[in-house]
Amino acid sequence: MLADVSLTRMNLMKMKKRYAIALRGHKLLKDKQDELMRKFMELLEEIKSYRQEVENSLEKVHKQFFWAQGVMSKEFLEEAIMVPQVSLNLTTSQEQVFNIQTPKLDFHIEGDIYSYGFLFTSQQLDLALDGYKNIFPKLLHLSEIEKRAELLASEIEQTRRRVNALEYILIPELKQTIKYISMRLAELELSNQIRLMKIKDIVRKH
Amino acid sequence: MEKYFSRKNDLFLDIGNLHQEDVQYGYSTGRLAILEKSILDKNAYRELIIANNTEETLRLLENKHGFKTKNHNTQVSWEDILNKEFISVHDLIYGLAPVKEIFDIFFFQYSFHNLKVRLKEKLAGHKIDTPLFIIGPVLLEESSPVLREIIIKIEQVFYKERRFQDIDCILDEEYFNFLSRVADKYKIPVIESLIKTWIDLANIKLFFRFKTLQRDKNNLSRFLFSGGNFKQDFYINTYHLRTDVLKRETKNIFYADLFLTGIKCLENETSMDELEKSCDRFILQRFSETKHIVFGIEPMIRYLLHKENEMRMLRMIFVGKENSISNNEIEEKIAGYYV
Amino acid sequence: MKKLVGFLLIGMVLFLFTVTFVKAQETTGVPAQTESVKPESGGVSGITLAVIGAIITIVFSGFGASKGISIAAAPAAGIMSENPDMFGKLLIMVALPGTQGIYGFVTGFLVFLKVGIIGGTLQPVSLNQGIQILAICAFQSFIELTSAIYQGQVAAYGIVMTGKKPEASMKGVIMAVLVETYAVLGLLAGILGIWFGIRF
Numbered sequence: 001m002l003a004d005v006s007l008t009r010m011n012l013m014k015m016k017k018r019y020a021i022a023l024r025g026h027k028l029l030k031d032k033q034d035e036l037m038r039k040f041m042e043l044l045e046e047i048k049s050y051r052q053e054v055e056n057s058l059e060k061v062h063k064q065f066f067w068a069q070g071v072m073s074k075e076f077l078e079e080a081i082m083v084p085q086v087s088l089n090l091t092t093s094q095e096q097v098f099n100i101q102t103p104k105l106d107f108h109i110e111g112d113i114y115s116y117g118f119l120f121t122s123q124q125l126d127l128a129l130d131g132y133k134n135i136f137p138k139l140l141h142l143s144e145i146e147k148r149a150e151l152l153a154s155e156i157e158q159t160r161r162r163v164n165a166l167e168y169i170l171i172p173e174l175k176q177t178i179k180y181i182s183m184r185l186a187e188l189e190l191s192n193q194i195r196l197m198k199i200k201d202i203v204r205k206h
Numbered sequence: 207m208e209k210y211f212s213r214k215n216d217l218f219l220d221i222g223n224l225h226q227e228d229v230q231y232g233y234s235t236g237r238l239a240i241l242e243k244s245i246l247d248k249n250a251y252r253e254l255i256i257a258n259n260t261e262e263t264l265r266l267l268e269n270k271h272g273f274k275t276k277n278h279n280t281q282v283s284w285e286d287i288l289n290k291e292f293i294s295v296h297d298l299i300y301g302l303a304p305v306k307e308i309f310d311i312f313f314f315q316y317s318f319h320n321l322k323v324r325l326k327e328k329l330a331g332h333k334i335d336t337p338l339f340i341i342g343p344v345l346l347e348e349s350s351p352v353l354r355e356i357i358i359k360i361e362q363v364f365y366k367e368r369r370f371q372d373i374d375c376i377l378d379e380e381y382f383n384f385l386s387r388v389a390d391k392y393k394i395p396v397i398e399s400l401i402k403t404w405i406d407l408a409n410i411k412l413f414f415r416f417k418t419l420q421r422d423k424n425n426l427s428r429f430l431f432s433g434g435n436f437k438q439d440f441y442i443n444t445y446h447l448r449t450d451v452l453k454r455e456t457k458n459i460f461y462a463d464l465f466l467t468g469i470k471c472l473e474n475e476t477s478m479d480e481l482e483k484s485c486d487r488f489i490l491q492r493f494s495e496t497k498h499i500v501f502g503i504e505p506m507i508r509y510l511l512h513k514e515n516e517m518r519m520l521r522m523i524f525v526g527k528e529n530s531i532s533n534n535e536i537e538e539k540i541a542g543y544y545v
Numbered sequence: 546m547k548k549l550v551g552f553l554l555i556g557m558v559l560f561l562f563t564v565t566f567v568k569a570q571e572t573t574g575v576p577a578q579t580e581s582v583k584p585e586s587g588g589v590s591g592i593t594l595a596v597i598g599a600i601i602t603i604v605f606s607g608f609g610a611s612k613g614i615s616i617a618a619a620p621a622a623g624i625m626s627e628n629p630d631m632f633g634k635l636l637i638m639v640a641l642p643g644t645q646g647i648y649g650f651v652t653g654f655l656v657f658l659k660v661g662i663i664g665g666t667l668q669p670v671s672l673n674q675g676i677q678i679l680a681i682c683a684f685q686s687f688i689e690l691t692s693a694i695y696q697g698q699v700a701a702y703g704i705v706m707t708g709k710k711p712e713a714s715m716k717g718v719i720m721a722v723l724v725e726t727y728a729v730l731g732l733l734a735g736i737l738g739i740w741f742g743i744r745f
Contacts, residue, residue, distance in 0.1 A: 015423060035520050052228065063529075063531065064477075064527075066525050066526070066531070067479075067522070067525070067539060069521075069525050070518075070521050070522035070525040070526065070539070071237060071482070071518065072523070073521065074337060075316075075319055075336070075337045075338065075339055075515075076319060078336045078337060079319055079322055079323055079326075082323065082326055082334050082336050082370075083326055083334070083370040085370060085371070103390050112371070114371075115320075115369070115370055115371045115372070115501065116371065116374055117373075117374025117375060117377065117378045118374075118378070118411075118412050118429055119374075119378040119381065119431075120315060120319070120378075122482060123414075123415050123418070123478040123482065124477065124478070124479065124482075124483075125413070126415065126419065127477050128420070157458055183521055186280060229615075229616060229619065230619075232616065232618075232619025232620045232623070233619045233620065233623040234623060235619075235620050235623060235705055236620030236621060236622065236623025236625075236704060236705060236708055237622040237623030237624065237626055237627055238623070239620070239624060239705045239709050240623075240627035241626055241629050242709070243709065245685070255654060368649060401564055429689050475613035475623060492633050498696075498702070500617075500701050500705050501698075501701070529557065
């Protein structure tokens with residue numbers, strides 16, 4: 001930037017204006033980054049506890065299913081869940097959070113999950129399937145907020161890059177340019193003045 | 207024992223209280239007396255549970271209890287081992303039985319499983335990969351007019367609402383009809399009472415399952431099985447009762463203990479695991495009272511039921527081991543199955 | 546099979562009654578010289594009844610013994626097919642019901658000896674004595690027959706018990722021997738009755 005700048009007062013003015021804008025932009029972006037960060041941390045906290053909860057209940061449900069596998073032989077179990085009568089309607093839409101497009105999942109489950117005979121099946125299977133049915137919305141919600149966190153993280157990344165660019169490249173460069181221009185201008189003025197004084201001297205001698 | 211008292215006892219016509227058909231079971235009784243000793247007991251199960259991993263459990267089974275866990279020196283999965291063991295029990299029982307058809311009642315469930323899979327695939331219109339059993343009497347509609355009628359009925363019901371559960375519902379009912387048909391043919395008191403008990407236990411389990419699922423009365427009556435000692439009305443009439451009233455109502459019936467277990471599960475809002483265990487134990491206990499019977503079908507039934515129970519417990523141990531569930535939890539889970 | 550045995554036993558008892566009836570008629574009809582009835586005089590003679598008695602004992606005891614052994618042998622065979630080493634322990638219990646057959650044979654042999662069919666001359670057996678011999682034989686054979694079958698059952702229980710607990714085999718033998726006692730008593734009664742009770 002230093003090379004191709006013309007040393008004019010107008011340019012100096014322009015640079016100063018840009019510098020002011022850069023400073024203000026930097027402050028704004030910094031604020032945005034902080035806010036995003038805060039939100040992100042909150043979301044992370046939420047995800048962490050939610051994930052823990054979902055994982056715990058998923059483990060419980062899995063265990064229930066294992067025991068169902070233990071009580072009933074594999075053949076009977078697979079026959080029971082051979083033709084499921086449950087259907088899941090899932091609709092996706094988008095939601096604006098911090099000018100980020102985050103996905104939103106809407107769904108409802110239809111049909112009877114216990115669509116098998118009750119003679120050769122154990123109640124353990126009922127419990128396991130019921131558990132899976134209850135945990136399914138939670139899983140979807142978890143994936144929703146995790147995706148949101150992911151998008152937020154990439155937004156933060158972007159903002160930080162901008163802030164850094166401003167802070168470490170643009171602002172110092174502008175500063176330097178302004179200093180350079182003003183120094184050169186001062187120098188020019190000084191040489192001009194000396195020249196004038198010299199001319200005055202010559203004129204006086206004659 | 208009761209069966210000998212209940213029979214006509216004529217000194218001259220019936221010397222020694224022995225019936226020819228019962229003497230036929232002498233050989234099987236002797237053989238099973240030895241084989242019965244190899245059925246795993248509480249200590250054996252505990253040993254299998256505290257083994258470090260599945261491989262060690264398998265090794266214990268092979269070395270100590272004589273299970274065949276290897277096929278040409280390659281390890282087979284535990285499921286195959288249990289299947290093979292049960293098939294060998296099936297072959298043994300059919301080999302020993304003087305009248306083989308009687309023992310069909312213990313294996314009809316596998317035939318009905320196969321039938322269900324076949325029907326569901328046919329009605330769903332595409333192939334569904336489901337394992338089948340290779341044991342159990344063969345049920346073919348070409349040779350059995352009864353079965354053909356059932357299938358026609360199922361198809362009629364199915365095309366009305368396209369509900370696959372109806373297939374299960376009808377076939378479960380027909381399963382007990384098949385069993386009763388065998389019992390009616392041979393008129394062996396033990397078998398008749400066993401089937402009745404099975405129906406009762408199935409109904410009791412259904413009763414409590416529907417209570418936990420909070421289904422309504424009409425739904426229950428669709429699923430209840432007929433032919434037990436207790437009429438279906440009994441369950442339907444007591445279905446809406448609160449637990450304390452139910453406890454009082456069922457205090458004096460034959461299955462009071464089972465009802466009490468079920469009510470306890472309901473009150474504590476735990477799973478019906480305990481009830482299912484009690485039901486399995488109920489039948490085993492009734493048959494362990496027949497230990498002194500030498501000439502009769504009871505030792506064979508007892509062996510078969512114990513072997514089934516053993517398979518179930520081993521399966522639970524393996525499932526627990528494979529999913530690295532803690533030893534205590536496995537032990538707790540199978541504790542109710544000991545007799 | 547059991548029905549056949551039952552009918553035979555009932556038939557035997559009826560036969561005894563008719564014979565007694567015939568005898569009673571004879572005694573009332575001809576009061577004199579009935580004591581030394583000769584075989585040629587028609588009707589049933591004493592020696593025929595004695596032979597019938599002997600054969601009845603041998604046949605029924607033999608039938609009972611073989612039946613008893615077959616009952617006991619079935620579980621024993623089952624046990625041995627799984628554990629052949631048990632043969633020694635089980636053999637005695639399987640063989641025990643067989644003794645009844647020997648007892649029956651002994652009595653039958655004694656009858657032959659007594660009436661002189663074997664060794665010596667034919668004895669003059671009166672109708673009365675014939676009936677006595679037949680009665681002793683019939684009732685002993687009944688004891689041997691039933692006790693052999695019952696003993697077969699007891700032995701079978703003992704055998705199954707031995708299969709479950711090999712160390713308890715002696716207990717099973719003892720229980721089976723308890724039944725044997727009455728078969729021996731039957732034999733004793735038969736011997737006493739025929740050898741010492743009947744004099745010509």
